[in-house]
Amino acid sequence: MADHDHHHHEHDHSELSETELRVRALETILTEKGYVEPAALDAIIQAYETKIGPHNGAQVVAKAWSDPAFKQALLDDATKAVSTLGHVSRVGDHLVAVENTPRRHNMVVCTLCSCYPWEMLGLPPVWYKAAPYRSRAVKDPRGVLADFGVSLPKETEIRVWDSTAETRFLVLPMRPEGTEGWSAQQLAELVTRDSMIGTGFPKTPGAAS
Amino acid sequence: MNGVHDMGGMDGFGKVEPEANEPVFHEKWEGRVLAMVRALGAQGAFNIDTARFYRELLPPLVYLGSSYYKKWFLGFQDVLVVKGFVGADEVKAGHALKRTKTPRRGKFTVNDVERIMIRGAFNRAAPAPAKFKAGDRVRTINFHPVTHTRLPRYVRGHVGVIERNHGCQVFPDSDAIDAGENPQWLYTVVFEGTELWGRDADPTLKVSIDAFEPYLEPA
Numbered sequence: 416m417a418d419h420d421h422h423h424h425e426h427d428h429s430e431l432s433e434t435e436l437r438v439r440a441l442e443t444i445l446t447e448k449g450y451v452e453p454a455a456l457d458a459i460i461q462a463y464e465t466k467i468g469p470h471n472g473a474q475v476v477a478k479a480w481s482d483p484a485f486k487q488a489l490l491d492d493a494t495k496a497v498s499t500l501g502h503v504s505r506v507g508d509h510l511v512a513v514e515n516t517p518r519r520h521n522m523v524v525c526t527l528c529s530c531y532p533w534e535m536l537g538l539p540p541v542w543y544k545a546a547p548y549r550s551r552a553v554k555d556p557r558g559v560l561a562d563f564g565v566s567l568p569k570e571t572e573i574r575v576w577d578s579t580a581e582t583r584f585l586v587l588p589m590r591p592e593g594t595e596g597w598s599a600q601q602l603a604e605l606v607t608r609d610s611m612i613g614t615g616f617p618k619t620p621g622a623a624s
Numbered sequence: 625m626n627g628v629h630d631m632g633g634m635d636g637f638g639k640v641e642p643e644a645n646e647p648v649f650h651e652k653w654e655g656r657v658l659a660m661v662r663a664l665g666a667q668g669a670f671n672i673d674t675a676r677f678y679r680e681l682l683p684p685l686v687y688l689g690s691s692y693y694k695k696w697f698l699g700f701q702d703v704l705v706v707k708g709f710v711g712a713d714e715v716k717a718g719h720a721l722k723r724t725k726t727p728r729r730g731k732f733t734v735n736d737v738e739r740i741m742i743r744g745a746f747n748r749a750a751p752a753p754a755k756f757k758a759g760d761r762v763r764t765i766n767f768h769p770v771t772h773t774r775l776p777r778y779v780r781g782h783v784g785v786i787e788r789n790h791g792c793q794v795f796p797d798s799d800a801i802d803a804g805e806n807p808q809w810l811y812t813v814v815f816e817g818t819e820l821w822g823r824d825a826d827p828t829l830k831v832s833i834d835a836f837e838p839y840l841e842p843a
Contacts, residue, residue, distance in 0.1 A: 437697070447719060550633065
């Protein structure tokens with residue numbers, strides 16, 4: 416294994432600036448060796464900063480709320496169903512959608528690392544990848560939900576999905592009341608990132624305006 | 625391996641702290657790290673399981689004390705050096721110094737970006753029929769490999785029910801150590817909260833994992 420002794424000293428300095436220098440040095444090496452083109456790295460970063468985010472998942476959820484046939488298709492085979500939506504079709508394989516109902520609430524975690532449906536939700540937030548969430552979600556999900564200011568009826572079943580393989584889980588939250596007749600585009604505005612992880616609910620019509 | 629990365633059920637890490645209006649990257653270098661890891665992975669320098677294994681191999685205090693992308697950076701640099709794509713002397717110098725092994729698919733260019741925005745497919749042809757079907761009761765094995773595995777400690781030795789068969793997929797335990805893809809059937813297995821956490825568990829809790837067939841035996 417590579418040597419980690421140098422890490423012991425990093426708190427003596429500004430960690431970020433030291434890390435930044437090391438990252439730059441590695442990029443220089445990889446560029447000089449002809450492994451990467453810096454412009455290609457820029458393009459990857461730009462895609463995650465501008466194109467891929469929770470709005471992708473929100474479109475899928477809103478479509479499921481407004482189109483019962485699509486909802487059924489999504490729950491049967493999310494990879495296939497999402498691939499029929501041209502603009503959010505880059506899901507790859509192994510997507511599973513799990514439906515919240517009055518009796519069951521779903522919550523997604525990756526206790527071992529940070530597995531998350533990037534194509535649907537973008538890159539995961541820091542809390543999703545950090546120890547408090549990864550350690551507690553599978554043992555005390557109601558305590559975790561309380562950290563988000565969210566509570567569920569005490570009889571509601573909580574199903575926690577630990578993403579231990581390449582399957583990626585998208586929570587299909589319950590459609591908010593008072594949205595009868597809304598278009599899919601209007602409904603998408605109500606869908607929050609956290610509601611698709613299971614650590615929050617969609618916005619309610621009043622709060623969204 | 626029984627590392628600190630295997631966090632399910634541990635206590636003492638404190639509250640979850642969501643950040644309002646969180647940026648995609650908090651520092652510019654984080655984006656560079658993500659992009660470099662994706663690029664070198666796409667060119668065949670390492671597979672996704674190996675990348676995870678090298679992050680798990682970080683010393684526990686480094687793992688727990690580093691930000692997410694710092695861990696990515698450290699694991700990435702280690703894997704490049706150990707696999708011979710970059711020399712330790714080059715890391716020290718901050719420049720390329722010599723000819724080394726190159727990634728199988730050569731240079732990652734702007735023309736490769738589209739390709740990596742679509743997630744890879746992990747299903748493979750099945751070498752044998754599936755041993756389990758939905759509804760079967762199974763017990764997870766009690767094992768403690770010192771290499772990479774995706775069976776978390778908190779479910780080992782516990783009884784659950786098969787809920788879904790995901791098909792036959794690349795087996796991370798083999799793939800991470802360059803022992804081949806060794807495809808195995810993958811199932812969603814559901815456990816009662818009380819089975820995992822005992823009598824004080826939340827009675828409304830059910831937890832599932834995706835478990836490869838070698839992790840399971842009939843119960």
